[in-house]
Amino acid sequence: MAVHAEAAHHGPPVAHQSSRVNASVLGMFLFIASEVMLFGSFFTAYFFVRVVNHVQWPTPPFHLPIFVAGINTAILVTSSFTMHWSLQSIKRGNRAGLQAGLLLTFLMGLVFLLTQAREYSRVGFAPHDGAFGTIFYCLTGLHGAHVFVGLSILLFMTIRAFRGHFSPENHHGVEIGGIYWHFVDVMWIVVYTTVYII
Amino acid sequence: MTATVASHETHVEHGPRRPPAGWRRLLFPGFLRTAWMVPLFFGIGCGIVVLCRWWGGWHPIWFGEIIVLVAALIAAPVGFLAGIGAFDYWARYAIGAPTVPEDHSGHGAYSWRDYFRVNTDHKVIGMQYLATTIFFFLAAGMLAMLVRAELAKPGMQFFNNQTYNGLFSVHASLMIFLFVIPAFAGLANFVVPLMLGAPDMAFPRLNALSYWLLPIAGTMMLCSFLVPGGAFAAGWTGYAPLSVHQPMGTIFFNMGVQWAGASSIMTALNFLVTIITMRAPGMTFWRMPLLVWANFTTSLLVVIATPFIAGSQFFVMFDRVMHTSFFETAGGGYPLGYQHIFWFYSHPAVYIMMLPGFGIASEVISVMSRKPIFGYRLMALSLLAILVLGFSVWAHHMFVSGMAPWLRVPMMVTTLLIAVPTGIKVFSWLATLWEGKIAFNTPMLWAVGFVSMFVIGGLSGIYLGAVPIDIHVSDTYFIVAHIHYVLFGGSLFTIFAGIYYWFPKMTGRMYNERLGKLHFWLTFIGFNATFFPMHLIGVQGMPRRVSDYDPVFANWNLFISVASFFLGASTIVFLRSRRRRRSSTSTRSRRSSAIPTSTASRGRSTRCSAAVLANRCRWTDARSRRCQRDRHRAEADRGDRAAQGRRRPAGHRYLPRQPAAARLCGVPGHASRSGGPAPGPDGFDTARGRNSRRRLRGRIGSRHRRPRRGRTAGAAGR
Numbered sequence: 001m002a003v004h005a006e007a008a009h010h011g012p013p014v015a016h017q018s019s020r021v022n023a024s025v026l027g028m029f030l031f032i033a034s035e036v037m038l039f040g041s042f043f044t045a046y047f048f049v050r051v052v053n054h055v056q057w058p059t060p061p062f063h064l065p066i067f068v069a070g071i072n073t074a075i076l077v078t079s080s081f082t083m084h085w086s087l088q089s090i091k092r093g094n095r096a097g098l099q100a101g102l103l104l105t106f107l108m109g110l111v112f113l114l115t116q117a118r119e120y121s122r123v124g125f126a127p128h129d130g131a132f133g134t135i136f137y138c139l140t141g142l143h144g145a146h147v148f149v150g151l152s153i154l155l156f157m158t159i160r161a162f163r164g165h166f167s168p169e170n171h172h173g174v175e176i177g178g179i180y181w182h183f184v185d186v187m188w189i190v191v192y193t194t195v196y197i198i
Numbered sequence: 199m200t201a202t203v204a205s206h207e208t209h210v211e212h213g214p215r216r217p218p219a220g221w222r223r224l225l226f227p228g229f230l231r232t233a234w235m236v237p238l239f240f241g242i243g244c245g246i247v248v249l250c251r252w253w254g255g256w257h258p259i260w261f262g263e264i265i266v267l268v269a270a271l272i273a274a275p276v277g278f279l280a281g282i283g284a285f286d287y288w289a290r291y292a293i294g295a296p297t298v299p300e301d302h303s304g305h306g307a308y309s310w311r312d313y314f315r316v317n318t319d320h321k322v323i324g325m326q327y328l329a330t331t332i333f334f335f336l337a338a339g340m341l342a343m344l345v346r347a348e349l350a351k352p353g354m355q356f357f358n359n360q361t362y363n364g365l366f367s368v369h370a371s372l373m374i375f376l377f378v379i380p381a382f383a384g385l386a387n388f389v390v391p392l393m394l395g396a397p398d399m400a401f402p403r404l405n406a407l408s409y410w411l412l413p414i415a416g417t418m419m420l421c422s423f424l425v426p427g428g429a430f431a432a433g434w435t436g437y438a439p440l441s442v443h444q445p446m447g448t449i450f451f452n453m454g455v456q457w458a459g460a461s462s463i464m465t466a467l468n469f470l471v472t473i474i475t476m477r478a479p480g481m482t483f484w485r486m487p488l489l490v491w492a493n494f495t496t497s498l499l500v501v502i503a504t505p506f507i508a509g510s511q512f513f514v515m516f517d518r519v520m521h522t523s524f525f526e527t528a529g530g531g532y533p534l535g536y537q538h539i540f541w542f543y544s545h546p547a548v549y550i551m552m553l554p555g556f557g558i559a560s561e562v563i564s565v566m567s568r569k570p571i572f573g574y575r576l577m578a579l580s581l582l583a584i585l586v587l588g589f590s591v592w593a594h595h596m597f598v599s600g601m602a603p604w605l606r607v608p609m610m611v612t613t614l615l616i617a618v619p620t621g622i623k624v625f626s627w628l629a630t631l632w633e634g635k636i637a638f639n640t641p642m643l644w645a646v647g648f649v650s651m652f653v654i655g656g657l658s659g660i661y662l663g664a665v666p667i668d669i670h671v672s673d674t675y676f677i678v679a680h681i682h683y684v685l686f687g688g689s690l691f692t693i694f695a696g697i698y699y700w701f702p703k704m705t706g707r708m709y710n711e712r713l714g715k716l717h718f719w720l721t722f723i724g725f726n727a728t729f730f731p732m733h734l735i736g737v738q739g740m741p742r743r744v745s746d747y748d749p750v751f752a753n754w755n756l757f758i759s760v761a762s763f764f765l766g767a768s769t770i771v772f773l774r775s776r777r778r779r780r781s782s783t784s785t786r787s788r789r790s791s792a793i794p795t796s797t798a799s800r801g802r803s804t805r806c807s808a809a810v811l812a813n814r815c816r817w818t819d820a821r822s823r824r825c826q827r828d829r830h831r832a833e834a835d836r837g838d839r840a841a842q843g844r845r846r847p848a849g850h851r852y853l854p855r856q857p858a859a860a861r862l863c864g865v866p867g868h869a870s871r872s873g874g875p876a877p878g879p880d881g882f883d884t885a886r887g888r889n890s891r892r893r894l895r896g897r898i899g900s901r902h903r904r905p906r907r908g909r910t911a912g913a914a915g916r
Binding site: 015016018019021022026027030031034038040042044048053055059127130133135137156159167178 | 463470506509513532
């Protein structure tokens with residue numbers, strides 16, 4: 001009898017959920033912990049250059065476009081709110097809100113990335129121009145890479161949203177991608193503060 | 199019957215998918231698709247590099263080193279992964295296409311070919327890990343033999359300096375990144391879900407991906423011998439700025455570490471989520487086997503620390519390729535920063551390489567002494583203490599590096615503090631052995647060998663933690679002896695203990711006990727003969743990582759070289775003892791504290807949550823009324839009326855005599871299959887009869903927990 005019961009169920013047996021946290025959400029948080037440490041290693045390099053070695057910041061002939069980057073920051077922060085809006089929308093069953101929120105988030109992320117690329121081409125120094133340039137490019141570049149990954153995830157989420165794959169019951173795909181996007185956003189605030197403002 | 203069952207939304211087929219006929223076969227995940235996808239991705243990588251350089255106006259547009267980095271070491275491996283099918287599911291999911299069910303956990307491998315496919319069954323992945331890591335272990339061992347051949351006599355014999363440096367660098371890197379760390383991950387992959395009563399890991403596809411990153415990393419490191427300039431030769435530590443100015447092989451190390459690091463981060467994440475969210479009903483954290491605790495702690499270390507080595511290798515690569523100034527003093531960089539960042543990973547990494555071994559040792563020693571582990575909670579807590587302290591000691595690798603002098607003493611103190619939790623573990627093992635009924639079979643020999651050898655390594659570690667001694671023996675063979683006592687006598691011995699211990703579980707067959715023991719003794723003798731004298735010549739000042747040495751050390755070095763060849767030869771016995779000998783006892787010949795003996799070894803996974811728990815109750819929680827209650831609830835959840843009917847009266851401390859595991863796991867004819875007596879509910883083989891179990895119960899109850907003599911005596915007399 002037991003054998004029949006086993007055979008009726010295809011695939012692996014259903015796992016027992018021993019925690020209130022959803023497995024994928026927990027996985028994303030752990031991944032983010034790991035990402036934070038990766039940023040941590042880059043910030044350690046920043047610390048060595050700026051605090052231990054007293055490199056002038058920014059090194060004299062160069063200067064940082066604090067204002068443009070500030071606008072850019074505002075755009076990225078806003079995108080976090082639209083992301084939150086889209087998640088709340090789908091939780092309430094508002095599919096149009098989900099789609100609009102994801103599209104807006106994606107577009108703002110794209111604008112951020114393009115502005116960043118534009119900044120690279122106009123900023124007037126290169127990664128090989130001393131430790132200041134090195135740290136500037138590597139920290140913002142590392143963050144840019146994360147924005148790129150976040151944009152890819154957003155793109156996939158948007159495609160699935162327009163195909164109607166999310167519902168009030170099934171929105172983990174939006175939630176998990178959203179957590180990553182918020183992380184990218186918060187990380188930028190840290191990078192902007194340390195590299196541009198301080 | 200099965201056709202009438204409504205399929206779930208993600209229908210999972212039985213058995214591996216059959217490749218289609220004709221040209222469509224080229225699109226089917228596997229090595230055929232890899233054969234054209236790797237060149238394709240290589241081409242794409244080249245295209246990206248050329249396009250970027252043309253657009254940015256950099257000359258020359260075709261620049262070999264960057265092509266190798268981007269196209270060969272990043273794009274081509276991605277192509278390999280895509281070709282073999284690691285991304286198929288995700289790619290379809292991402293674009294919202296209907297996902298194709300793959301062979302999934304519980305389906306396992308049907309032929310040897312399935313081990314060469316992307317397989318999501320944790321048991322298959324565990325085997326893949328072990329086979330791969332043993333391959334790289336042998337390769338790295340060969341390199342060590344070459345190193346010792348060169349060192350057999352003073353003067354230069356076979357290699358020039360650069361090649362010699364490459365040999366020991368690749369030896370260490372392979373042993374660390376491709377053997378010790380992933381071998382533990384492989385063993386844990388196999389046993390942790392079984393111990394938790396989980397059907398599989400939390401993310402089976404991620405699990406498969408993290409395995410397939412390994413062959414990439416290993417191939418990369420081995421292939422560095424083939425590029426102009428030879429293999430990376432700055433040691434496995436790859437100190438900058440030295441490594442920045444090495445030949446091209448260094449990039450192979452940098453990228454190899456990234457791939458292996460990504461693999462271990464993903465595995466660790468998977469373990470953590472599995473352990474947190476997929477424990478069987480009633481399997482609380484404080485009932486988990488110590489092996490699971492060890493892997494939990496290790497995974498935390500990996501997730502937190504590994505990004506730092508990724509960062510350090512990125513910096514070296516950028517300094518080299520993009521001429522940044524992370525470690526170039528001319529541009530304002532800070533060379534010592536590399537060591538700080540590197541050791542912030544690589545000191546925790548020595549615990550990543552050791553804690554799972556602690557778990558295996560706890561498992562083996564407890565089972566083979568027929569006693570629950572002594573001080574279970576403290577054993578788990580000491581793992582956590584090592585985790586926390588492990589992050590505060592990195593600079594003890596840098597006492598002579600010229601770092602800030604005030605950093606030395608705090609680092610010395612924290613280093614010595616780590617001896618406390620480690621000491622707790624060692625004494626707990628000894629206390630477990632104390633008055634146990636010890637079975638000195640092969641796994642136990644390795645485990646006990648581990649305890650003794652690890653103590654030697656640990657003691658020399660305390661020497662090295664003290665600043666004055668460290669300054670004296672820094673960069674001498676004393677360090678080489680220390681690291682090999684810890685990693686060979688520690689990690690490798692426990693890996694062998696684990697392999698022999700779970701070999702019957704994994705393969706369904708018994709290893710050759712006689713050859714296993716022979717393997718242990720040959721290795722044990724060879725190991726000590728090789729590495730113990732290194733302490734002596736180290737204290738006398740023979741420098742490490744140098745291909746030539748003072749003739750004063752000639753005799754000892756010849757002795758060490760001969761001993762190391764003996765040690766290398768002992769591995770042949772290991773390979774030979776794998777030769778399968780059919781065993782009538784099969785998986786049930788192995789006593790186990792944590793895996794119910796009836797859990798299927800291959801093929802379908804079965805969920806034995808209540809049975810798993812029943813076992814754990816005996817081993818961690820002798821005051822087990824609450825544990826028993828949870829177990830009965832778990833049984834009731836499954837609607838197993840039969841088990842409930844036969845339940846002992848409430849408050850009874852022991853398990854029903856019939857093996858609950860057999861009923862719960864739906865293994866038909868479990869008791870009668872072997873013809874002999876059924877294994878006891880605790881997984882013991884019953885060759886010694888009921889009386890020995892009774893004695894054991896008395897011991898568990900009366901000595902190691904709150905004494906309740908009256909009840910115990912009553913239970914035994916009933």
